[in-house]
Amino acid sequence: MNSNIIQRKNLADEVASKLQEKILKGGYQVNQKLPIEADLMKSYGVGRSTVREAVKILVNSGFLRVQQGVGTFIEDASGINEPLSQRLKRADPQNIKEVRKILEAKIAVTAAMNRNGNDISKLEHYLDKRTTAANADLLEDCINAHISFNVLLAEASKNDVLSDLYKLFAIQLKNELLDHHHDTSYFKDTSGSYHNLFDGVLRQDPQKAGYWSTKIIETNV
Secondary structure, eight states: OOTTOOOSSOHHHHHHHHHHHHHHTTSSOTTOBOOOHHHHHHHHTOOHHHHHHHHHHHHHHTSEEEETTTEEEEOOOTTOOOOHHHHHHTSOHHHHHHHHHHHHHHHHHHHHHHOOHHHHHHHHHHHHHHHHHHHTTOHHHHHHHHHHHHHHHHHHTTOHHHHHHHHHHHHHHHHHHHHHOSSSHHHHHTHHHHHHHHHHHHTTOHHHHHHHHHHHHHHOO
16 A cells, blocks of 8 residues: 555645655755656645645745746755744654653643642643543543643743743644544543642642653553
8 A cells, every 4th residue: 555645634734744754854856856746646646736735835835946847846955944843743753752751741840830820720620621521432522621731731831932832742742642542542541640640730749740741641642
């Protein structure tokens, strides 16, 4: 089976991401002509309009250049400062997990030291929503509450850089959760761990909060 075949909803973004990854890994050389549309359509299993939109995305990002009447060519992308949000899309899942482990543990520790009463109320609200949705087998509601809890935890750290950085990871995390879970069993299984994490933040116990944050990510995504 062709591993390039795209099955996600936003086809143009996905094709652009795969082409960009191939460019950055040296699959195409600078100034090399991009394969014709028909070949790209066959390679990625998408239509002509999707290929054209993906090429447009990469042209706008500086990875490709169009020479009218000649073709589309690989641009020198060595000096491009790739946005982190885009970089995360092509990152190895294990590398993402390792970085998240460090980031989330630091967030939990810092949140336990810096949270206020308003943070606790919001965290408790979304933790309850996560638990209720999990027990009712409402997967999408459960994932949304799960993401909201983690984002609010980052905000409770009172470190804007940590918070903004985590929000970029949260986008990737939500996609992973939607892809990997077809029921709420994972969220039911980790409910106790999340309550322990919350309790560490509530009691302003950074050691407990950090411990449970690390344990959670080692369990799954």
